[in-house]
Amino acid sequence: MSIFPAEIVAQDEDGPPTPLLTAARTARLISLAQSLLRMPTVNPPGNEAVAAAFLADRLRDVGLEARTVPCGDGRASCVARLRGSSSRTGLILTGHLDVVPTGSIPWRHPPLAGTVDGDRLHGRGSVDMKGAVAAMVDAAITLAEAGDSLRGDLILALTAGEEVDMRGAQSLASGGHLNGASAIIVGEPTGFDLAIAEKGSYRLDIAVHGRAAHASTPHLGANAIGAGADLVQRIEALVPSAIPHPLLGTPTLSVGVIRGGSAANVVPDWCEIEVDARTIRRHEIEGMLDLVRATAEDLAQARGVTFDLTYSGFPPVETAADAAIVIATAAAVRSVARRAPEILGARYATDAAILAPMLGLPFVICGPGDPALAHQRDESVPLGELAQASAVYEAIAREWLA
Template structure:
């Protein structure tokens, strides 16, 4: 490939990526309509036949296929269109107006994972334009709602969109390393109860204080003593807190939301047992969502 060809491909990739970043798709709240419409148009411009599957209001998957020779199962190029929210902190660079500074492009989703979408589309379009056919179909599968409940990926499985696939390549940011394992995500609400009362009365059973004590113990808790060769150790993050009804009232309820990243060998019931061991009988544990860890042969 000549330098001119490489430059043209990079220009096309950056243009596509900039367009993806400029179409906001944070989840929550979760709405891929704008970015899916943009992707649909761009893929058709590259010459692909596109399926636009709006399976719920505002929740859209995009699927395109480059036919292969039919000798092998298909290869899926998989990525999610949604991003994390932008938060409340002021951004140094506008989140939805992409800016190139030096050798980096800034914007929400530039790494996770709109750059992956752009790279996969450009790679597939190169194969198409050169008339090169893989032994099986190449399937571009861009899903909704990965950041919360993987609703788009579940929909693809439900309708059989990937039933003839044998391999799956996901363009999550990995510093260009090929990774054959991924941690699971166990989301829990940790709830504790106390007793309400006027805050001027000393003592009492303050649910917030109990939750603080639990979180201190949580920071020292080891879920696994043996590191995974690729994923290393599991992690626990406290990413949500809720408690209290009035400044002058002792809280009888407190809740922390945990994001626990699990290893392939770990079991949910055993994790909760370890959490119970650092709490008391006033605590309860509610599973919000669970995405199992994955590991394939290297």
């Protein structure tokens, strides 16, 4: 461990490098991140309860009000609150405990081992986003141990289920566990740039019902796969024509799955299609669905089939670039990482898609690590960025809650 404090230094150009964190704090941060990486929370199925309990214990030890909030079999989030001294509104730091599957190709370092090699921490979730969760917890422990009086509450929302259905964020927000805050920091990897908008993200499930017949007499049936294939081609031509969003670009529709039929010698009476839709403005999804439905109705008439369309997902969310939390986060990044962060849009959805509208709060996504490594084999994060993240989260909390 002794190499880390020397490597993790503030990038101060005037004068010799100074350690960003103390040696003891650096060791605690890395150990927290390694412990989380070694807990198998691959989703599905998730099994985040063990990680949530581990963090709740750790935070309770230093005086936070911390508990787990169950959201299914073996599933739980951790919510913790460091009480402020007055009625000033609080700050939510949020990250998720689940990770995506590790894939079938072997990794250079085992994905669930939390290996430190040189100046990087390796493993599934090192970037997305157990590294950031460890940094948030480390910042909260630091603030609790310092005992300086913060006027508002620091609230940690460490969620289950973000990678699949965001059930953890849902249950924390609807259960009133996050009340009393005025802004949200999401620690997804941005390399310390600030993402202040994210695309809406939806899945459309389309079922095609046809009529079966012997394949030697196809004119007696209604081919569900043929109708489904026609619909797929037309959906791909339905390029949404919205004016591009300055941070999010344009909306998209993409067909991801098609399945159907039972045998080559039977005219298929069923077909299922799954479509991904990404939107840039609230309520835009309704217009997209109208287009898909109108196209399906035309085809239904022509081909003698019926279509059922259902959808689920999250609307786009956005924070104003001049919002106080954006300015405070940018200032923290400048003072810790010594660089001016860029303002970006995120093409993926985070727990902010649930938390921002449910709580009515502005959000900023800012975290350690290269987002291009998320969900990839050999995911890893520089130890220096973990240390910077802990210092950034501490700085934002001090500023927001002072």
